[in-house]
Amino acid sequence: MRSSASPTSASCEPGREPRRIPRMTNPAERLVDLLDLEQIEVNIFRGLSPQESLQRVFGGQVAGQALVAAARTTDGERPVHSLHAYFLRPGRPGVPIVYQVERVRDGRSFTTRRVTAVQQGRTIFNLTASFHKPEEGSFEHQLPPARKVPDPESLPTVTEEIREHLGALPERYERMARRQPFDIRYVDRLRWTVAEAKDAEPRSAVWMRAVGPLGDDPVVHTCALTYASDMTLLDAVRIPVEPLWGPRSFDIASLDHAMWFHRPFRADEWFLYDQESPIATGGRGLARGRIYDTEGRLLVSVVQEGLFRAL
Template sequence: MNDALKELLDLLDLEQLELDIFRGRSPKERIQRVFGGQVAAQALVAGGRTVPEGRHVHSLHAYFIRPGDPSVPIVYNVERVRDGRSFTTRRIVAIQHGKAIFTMSASFHISEPGVEHQAAAMPPVPHPDALPTFTERAENLCIDNPAWHDWLTRERPVDMRYVTPLMGESPDVPALKSPETTVWFKYDADLPDDPLLHVVLAAYASDYTLVDTVLAAHGLAWGTPDVSGASLDHAMWFHRPLRADDWFLYAQESPWSGGARGLARGHMFTPTGDLAVSVVQECLIRVGDARPGR
């Protein structure tokens, strides 16, 4: 387990301040605001800790309201909306400086049988062991900003193996415009058999590359001059158990962008091709000097 993953697991171990009130912190960060995947993961931890045993999250719907400040803690207030016979609903609000920066509604369900089908098919891709690490790929990115290059190549909590090209990886890659991104993810550690932890880590990873998919459709990437963006909302559906300490394939595509917004959706597959998670996100994308506030 590398130091970045150790820090992430520590960040997910929220401090309980009072019944249904939790506090989380952020890593020291200079390049970006609080990572959206971190806020979503911590909010899911807070909500999950108030749920009766034997109920597992099957969906979440979240809105990113304000940029998170990495220099101060985040307080998570959990509202117990409903505890039914089969479903439990929680609403979580993340607060900084007295204002909501993020809201999430999450639904938890007991395990029960039902009809099954899967129409989504895992795309044919190379095995992750045959692909270079993200750090190895990022070393070759054509980036003029040294601070941004250092941020991209630093140690990460999750091993990422891109199947699709990275924008700016070589002089030829910027000419490629594709609304698709496919990445293998894996947390390199023997994690405990806690179902909530594995879905929380999937939620954390889910926010890494969705906005990139919208940018790639236009031949753009983070670090490109005059490009700014942010996650606006995020929805996930958990169909079956997924092990975050085993490889899972995240196949993403962007069906639309316009009006300074873009839509991206993704499927997470187990190594055997089973669909485990579906994700949809709308993001903010602005290009140019004139950028109003959020």
């Protein structure tokens, strides 16, 4: 994933305005452009931050952009196999984010990068990513998916479920639906009342795929899936307490995020995101996710902790 300008020609002179996201009808194209960072110096990149009607920048955007910055400083021959990140401060929508990359290690088999995301002079996010030179393993195994689920094409989209329940899509959701880069389909029908949610198991599963083609660069697909991994994971924490759609009872913020990438994949093809919350206590909830392809092969493992405070 590279911008049309070369890295050296994208350097930022004092006072120069950062590039802006062009208006695109396809949200998938918009996502690719969002992940295409501008290099402003050696090991320093700048990412766009769209002006949204949100309190804070979406965490998946920051994680995806930080991983792009890390990948841009490697030889391109080693795919990422794991990342560990902390969300330190809320990012401000509409303000560019600068990503500073530290080249921690370049070994024979592994490459390590540390990325610091800075906005308006303050660190908002840290990420450490490890890249592994492909090699043949001496053995292989995986646990099968925990349950059988319906085919994604047989399930309604989130937008269709909301329209079916409410009769029309509220303006806020209508705007979100137009910008949404992923088609999301919940395996279990959405609950709409606290009574329906009460005592439900802290589990959720969704089918996802980008709403349009993402090209053939594996880095784009990895970073796009990193973006998507933060979209629904904390649902598993909320499910026993409140409906997923409608007014919230809690202010929710991602605290940290870890991912392990096991196999190659395409984020514009269907993948199953199976999520569960083993515990919620002390104002924090832990969620674990497993991402499978349509053949049941485990692609990615995810763990995240979130902060939950009553409004």
